[in-house]
Amino acid sequence: MRNGSGSLARLGRRSPTRDLARPGARQESLREANLLLITEEIFASTEPLSRADLSVRTGMTRSTVSRLVEDLLAAAIVREGSPLIGPSRGRPAVPLMPAPRTLAGLGVEVNVDFMAARVLDLTGSVLAEAMVEGDFRSSDPAEVLGAAGDLAVRVAKEAGATGATVVGTTLALPGLVAEDERSLLLAPNLGWIDVDVVDLLCASAPEGVFGQSVRVANEAKLAALAVAQELTEVDGEEQTFLYVSAQMGIGSAVVINGIVEAGPHGWAGELGHISVEPSGPDCSCGSNGCLEVYAGKHALLEAAGLPASATAEDLIYLVKSGLGHPEQLQTQAEEALSRAGWSLGIALAGAMNVWDVHDVVLGGEFGPLTDLLRPHIEQQLQRRVLAARWVEFRVRESGTGPAPATSGGAMRALRAVLDAPEAWVPTS
Incomplete structure (x- = not known):
């Protein structure tokens, strides 16, 4: 995977200068904007970047970059690689890259003939996954989503055993999803109409196992996100x-x-x-x-x-x-x-x-x-x-393999980290 990222930085990118362009922006807002910019640069780069590289790319001073990088290290969003000794004298450059097995996203999919769940970390690596075949045409959404929830809990716990924390979950369904990202309006091939799918998915799940947010999205759009990542790498x-x-x-x-x-x-x-x-x-x-x-x-x-x-x-x-x-x-x-x-x-x-x-x-x-x-x-x-x-x-x-929407769903869930890295920085 390209530096373990790429696609994650392209999910609904916000402008890192949104507060800088506003007169009277608070110092806190400037820091958040700078932290977001540093995060995007690290995750979008095809090669690991050093603090000096980030200073050149962003125009920030090295001391500012160093403080922001320390925040990202404390939040377990990035990690340091082995120092690189260059031809010139001076301190070796330390490459920065997405952190493995720390923060992770959970993607869950229910389709006509299978259900699946997959957990990805910030490097894009699969930490845990499972798929169950079935026939869910004209099915009972409460029964099917309850089973999908049990499957997702098992996969989330398996990922947790690696040391990762699931930050959020995205459910992929083959149909029209309401703007609240909680309800399904219509899935003709499942026979479902006007279903609060998030409540049904989470009905028997232990508190916190699905992270801070659970959303639903269209299956094909999440699959396309995973395909875009794959083709960008190629x-x-x-x-x-x-x-x-x-x-x-x-x-x-x-x-x-x-x-x-x-x-x-x-x-x-x-x-x-x-x-x-x-x-x-x-x-x-x-x-x-x-x-x-x-x-x-x-x-x-x-x-x-x-x-x-x-x-x-x-x-x-x-x-x-x-x-x-x-x-x-x-x-x-x-x-x-x-x-x-x-x-x-x-x-x-x-x-x-x-x-x-x-x-x-x-x-x-x-x-x-x-x-x-x-x-x-x-x-x-x-x-x-x-x-x-x-x-x-x-x-x-497409060469993404089975259930690509689960990968896209996990990427979508990890958006919470890359859109607001400051929320994951320890306060003490």
């Missing part, structure tokens, strides 16, 4: 892309310069419910002809003649080798993929015309199918994107 620069993932339905998000663009209500990027064919089949959301009824996991497998329990790998093998089935079934599978790629291309073309974003990352069940879907997607992009003649499209696979 490419060495902030990422801009449309993220589309298939589980039972389709989740999606828009990422611009490493920031997930959620919109004023947090509902932006719902490509799965763009109608690609207004006269098409009914969708579980109440509309019809949605992308999800053509390219969702259930729809794709059904169209290919495979059972709902089949995987993307099963579909690939059927298309490439026939799996011992009649040629007619292989042709049916190829047509199902063509139809899914066609519908994805139409929905993505519309999004590109609105957002001016031309990179696509496919996750979930779409990931392994990327090579098979890409030609059909790109055919529609070339036809339907107004700027197609002047841009280069890129459709690639």
